[in-house]
Amino acid sequence: MRRCWSCRRCCSLRCAARFVAVVVVVVVVLVLKPDLAPDAVNKALQRCTDRESKKLLQNLCHNYTRGLIAGPLCSPLCSKMTIIYEQCLGHGNKIALKARWTDRWIVLKASKESTMAYYVPWNRNDHTIIMTTNEVARWVYDFVVSEVNPYPIDMAFLHDRLLSNLVTKGGNYSRAAVESLWSVLQQGEFLKLFLLAGNKHIPDVYGWCGHMYAMEYTPIGDAFRRLKLRHTMSWKSRVKIGLSFLEMVRSFKETQYGELSLCDVQETNFGLRTSDFTVQAIDIDLALLPQTRSNFVSQAEKCTKDSECDFFDCVAYCNYKTNNCTSQMKSSNFQNFCHDIFKTKYFVNQGLLEEAPHNVAHELGEILTKCASVPPNSTVKFPETYYSDLYNRLHSLLSKESQ
Ligand SMILES: Nc1ncnc2c1ncn2[C@@H]1O[C@H](COP(=O)(O)OP(=O)(O)O)[C@@H](O)[C@H]1O
Numbered sequence: 321m322r323r324c325w326s327c328r329r330c331c332s333l334r335c336a337a338r339f340v341a342v343v344v345v346v347v348v349v350l351v352l353k354p355d356l357a358p359d360a361v362n363k364a365l366q367r368c369t370d371r372e373s374k375k376l377l378q379n380l381c382h383n384y385t386r387g388l389i390a391g392p393l394c395s396p397l398c399s400k401m402t403i404i405y406e407q408c409l410g411h412g413n414k415i416a417l418k419a420r421w422t423d424r425w426i427v428l429k430a431s432k433e434s435t436m437a438y439y440v441p442w443n444r445n446d447h448t449i450i451m452t453t454n455e456v457a458r459w460v461y462d463f464v465v466s467e468v469n470p471y472p473i474d475m476a477f478l479h480d481r482l483l484s485n486l487v488t489k490g491g492n493y494s495r496a497a498v499e500s501l502w503s504v505l506q507q508g509e510f511l512k513l514f515l516l517a518g519n520k521h522i523p524d525v526y527g528w529c530g531h532m533y534a535m536e537y538t539p540i541g542d543a544f545r546r547l548k549l550r551h552t553m554s555w556k557s558r559v560k561i562g563l564s565f566l567e568m569v570r571s572f573k574e575t576q577y578g579e580l581s582l583c584d585v586q587e588t589n590f591g592l593r594t595s596d597f598t599v600q601a602i603d604i605d606l607a608l609l610p611q612t613r614s615n616f617v618s619q620a621e622k623c624t625k626d627s628e629c630d631f632f633d634c635v636a637y638c639n640y641k642t643n644n645c646t647s648q649m650k651s652s653n654f655q656n657f658c659h660d661i662f663k664t665k666y667f668v669n670q671g672l673l674e675e676a677p678h679n680v681a682h683e684l685g686e687i688l689t690k691c692a693s694v695p696p697n698s699t700v701k702f703p704e705t706y707y708s709d710l711y712n713r714l715h716s717l718l719s720k721e722s723q
């Protein structure tokens with residue numbers, strides 16, 4: 321009897337162990353091999369699979385062959401096949417796919433909400449509408465102007481970089497061409513990539529097909545990857561990356577459309593070109609030009625403290641007399657870089673400029689502590705040159721270290 325009992329217990333223990341092993345194997349397979357996992361599991365884990373990504377591109381090309389969408393990238397992607405899908409990079413707010421375009425890597429992106437069903441300033445059901453080139457130019461111009469207001473936009477620039485890419489039919493634009501252009505223009509990232517093209521801290525944008533656009537591939541730098549316990553990059557390399565972040569601060573402060581505020585500062589939103597240690601902002605959904613920033617701030621409810629006037633990492637001052645958020649910014653790109661990139665954000669990782677050599681560790685630590693701080697409220701103002709002095713000190717210290 322006793323033997324039997326222990327035998328049964330043994331068996332149930334063995335069964336349980338086998339069951340646990342099977343579960344572990346299944347979980348490991350599903351985690352490591354997304355293509356074997358059911359779509360529901362991948363969706364829950366916010367993962368994209370090759371199967372799903374290829375299907376998405378097939379649908380896009382299907383719409384192209386049916387004449388529903390157009391754009392300068394449709395031919396290389398769908399008929400010449402010079403753009404080849406490689407791997408899925410992300411399935412968060414946007415779909416991001418890595419692909420090879422002849423001799424270079426690119427990223428194909430589309431906001432998940434973006435479909436061809438975007439609001440269009442014409443009647444979709446009215447098929448008699450003729451979209452004259454002048455009419456379309458006016459729609460595009462008015463839309464872009466409203467986004468960069470009060471800064472001017474050059475009509476010739478819009479024509480050369482956007483409209484000249486559209487296919488015309490007897491002096492008019494094809495409907496597919498206009499609707500596709502409209503759908504990428506509505507995606508904040510595309511518009512900013514396009515407007516800021518030429519800035520070395522912004523990836524190049526190569527074109528679009530339907531609602532999908534292509535940009536330069538600049539992978540996330542290992543040096544500022546989250547959850548890294550120890551630096552594997554040399555101090556000199558980290559210094560060069562730090563200098564590139566400072567250069568980014570300077571160039572975003574004075575774009576031709578005013579200051580570009582990065583409101584989502586986290587390591588995964590920056591790419592690193594390792595050939596020359598240039599840092600690029602690769603996710604600029606939440607990089608705001610003054611017009612959009614003041615729209616967000618003015619939408620805020622009544623405030624009683626500054627922290628109620630925030631939009632992610634962008635914090636504005638609260639006016640305690642009127643209890644309204646002001647458009648004056650309390651945070652800046654420089655402060656946010658000091659706080660979230662140069663220094664430790666979480667205890668589990670190390671900031672880019674931490675663990676410095678002994679000869680500079682003390683001075684650097686002092687600068688970083690100061691530049692990561694913000695005035696406690698709008699009644700306490702740091703001297704006007706407080707941050708610019710710290711910027712200059714950090715820049716000269718890093719410049720010396722990079723020699
Ligand atoms: N230009 C790029 N070069 C290399 N990788 C990129 C690029 N843009 C995005 N990625 C990768 O794709 C991921 C998702 O893209 P992202 O624009 O950050 O989308 P989301 O808005 O969903 O966060 C990023 O975390 C990054 O790993």
Ligand SMILES: [Mg+2]
Nearest residue numbers: 412588589603
């Ligand atoms: Mg992102």
